Amino acid sequence: MRHMDLPGNPAAETDALLRAAFRDLGSTVYLDVAARGPLPFAARRAAEAMLLGQASGAVPKLEWFAMAERTRAKAARLLGVAPGDLAFTKNASEGLNIVAASLRLGRGDRIVIAPSVEHPNNVFPWLWQAEQAGAELHRVTPAPGEPLEDALAAALDGRTRLVAVTSMDFATGRRTDLRRIGTACRARDVFLLVDAAQSAGVLAEDLSGLPVDGWATAAQKGLLGLYGLGLLYVRRDRAEMMRPVHLARFSVELAEGHEAAGPDGGWRLRDGAGRFEVGNHNFVALAALEASLDLLLRLGPAEVERRSTAAAAALRAGIEALGLPVLPVPPAHRGHIVAVGEAIGSGHDTADLPWVNALGAHLRAAGVVHSVRRGVLRLSTHVHVLPEVAGRALDVIADWRGDRSG
Numbered sequence: 001m002r003h004m005d006l007p008g009n010p011a012a013e014t015d016a017l018l019r020a021a022f023r024d025l026g027s028t029v030y031l032d033v034a035a036r037g038p039l040p041f042a043a044r045r046a047a048e049a050m051l052l053g054q055a056s057g058a059v060p061k062l063e064w065f066a067m068a069e070r071t072r073a074k075a076a077r078l079l080g081v082a083p084g085d086l087a088f089t090k091n092a093s094e095g096l097n098i099v100a101a102s103l104r105l106g107r108g109d110r111i112v113i114a115p116s117v118e119h120p121n122n123v124f125p126w127l128w129q130a131e132q133a134g135a136e137l138h139r140v141t142p143a144p145g146e147p148l149e150d151a152l153a154a155a156l157d158g159r160t161r162l163v164a165v166t167s168m169d170f171a172t173g174r175r176t177d178l179r180r181i182g183t184a185c186r187a188r189d190v191f192l193l194v195d196a197a198q199s200a201g202v203l204a205e206d207l208s209g210l211p212v213d214g215w216a217t218a219a220q221k222g223l224l225g226l227y228g229l230g231l232l233y234v235r236r237d238r239a240e241m242m243r244p245v246h247l248a249r250f251s252v253e254l255a256e257g258h259e260a261a262g263p264d265g266g267w268r269l270r271d272g273a274g275r276f277e278v279g280n281h282n283f284v285a286l287a288a289l290e291a292s293l294d295l296l297l298r299l300g301p302a303e304v305e306r307r308s309t310a311a312a313a314a315l316r317a318g319i320e321a322l323g324l325p326v327l328p329v330p331p332a333h334r335g336h337i338v339a340v341g342e343a344i345g346s347g348h349d350t351a352d353l354p355w356v357n358a359l360g361a362h363l364r365a366a367g368v369v370h371s372v373r374r375g376v377l378r379l380s381t382h383v384h385v386l387p388e389v390a391g392r393a394l395d396v397i398a399d400w401r402g403d404r405s406g
Contacts, residue, residue, distance in 0.1 A: 022384040029368040034380035037224040043288040050284045074293040080206035087232040087273035092197040093121040095216025095232035100125040102242040107134040109161040114140040117169045122195040153184035162191045168198035171374035173337025182211030204301035224292035229285035248278040308336040311385035318394040337380045345375020362400040
């Protein structure tokens with residue numbers, strides 16, 4: 001696969017921008033964004049500058065606060081929401097648990113999930129709510145050929161308070177139709193909470209136009225950031241009805257605005273999602289995220305998704321042409337994850353099938369970074385996977401295929 005553009009072609013200019021942005025990858029073929037994304041050069045430099053400043057005794061806290069709010073505004077622009085509707089968390093799991101606890105679910109309340117498509121981190125919070133709060137947990141298992149969205153919608157009833165769903169199955173790569181399930185939830189006033197760990201930063205998600213009430217993600221995957229930082233979106237009218245479990249200085253508005261002000265002059269919960277923040281942020285991770293958001297916004301969400309999904313489509317087509325099985329996903333539900341294997345299994349980092357393990361070993365030896373989840377070999381892309389990068393991966397797979405055939 002070779003990529004040819006005439007000089008001055010905008011596509012060629014963007015390709016050059018991306019090669020420079022991900023120069024630290026060198027010759028590595030990185031296809032593991034579903035586990036963690038590569039850190040752009042500018043993000044690395046931003047994090048290093050923060051660390052160097054603190055090492056030399058420079059801790060300009062007010063500047064750090066200003067940087068945090070710039071980053072919040074940029075993330076909000078990427079997602080099509082107001083900055084005040086985004087809270088910083090440690091990761092996607094914390095965001096999901098904040099919503100679980102702040103909704104104050106109890107006896108008679110029904111929670112609907114489909115565990116077979118969810119990461120465990122979007123299952124355990126609901127098991128805990130059922131055990132500790134007495135809520136009823138309804139587990140949905142789609143029938144063969146039944147769309148996930150239809151199975152979830154069919155489970156809604158008058159007692160359902162919440163549906164928790166992934167935006168993309170982390171094993172198969174199937175993209176959830178959030179508008180479809182969200183419309184069903186909105187008709188019954190059911191809170192729709194989305195685990196967006198696999199979609200954020202890669203797929204264009206304009207949350208202002210989607211019937212989604214809560215949305216949680218981490219920074220280290222498609223947002224091209226660091227571990228220890230996440231984003232939580234809560235629709236404003238929903239947030240105003242939720243009561244945080246934890247409270248700290250940054251969760252409230254005070255008459256005096258400084259960081260160490262106390263409650264004597266009166267206080268109230270912050271508007272929007274800000275009420276869910278309880279302390280100082282991970283400023284190093286925020287500096288890296290700001291730089292990565294600058295890159296994503298420069299490209300634009302639609303172009304990021306187009307390039308990422310085109311790279312995944314090229315991988316899927318090439319692998320199928322080599323006669324290897326890829327888990328089927330309807331075209332309308334495809335994204336940036338390609339799962340190579342015969343069926344979902346149980347293996348994590350190792351597959352159930354010997355040939356999948358053999359292919360994985362061959363890829364690793366050739367510098368193709370990937371992962372194995374639920375027994376299938378997972379290849380996941382982002383804007384750094386230019387056509388020549390996908391081509392190198394397919395060449396490695398073809399070499400392995402040829403060795404086996406011979």
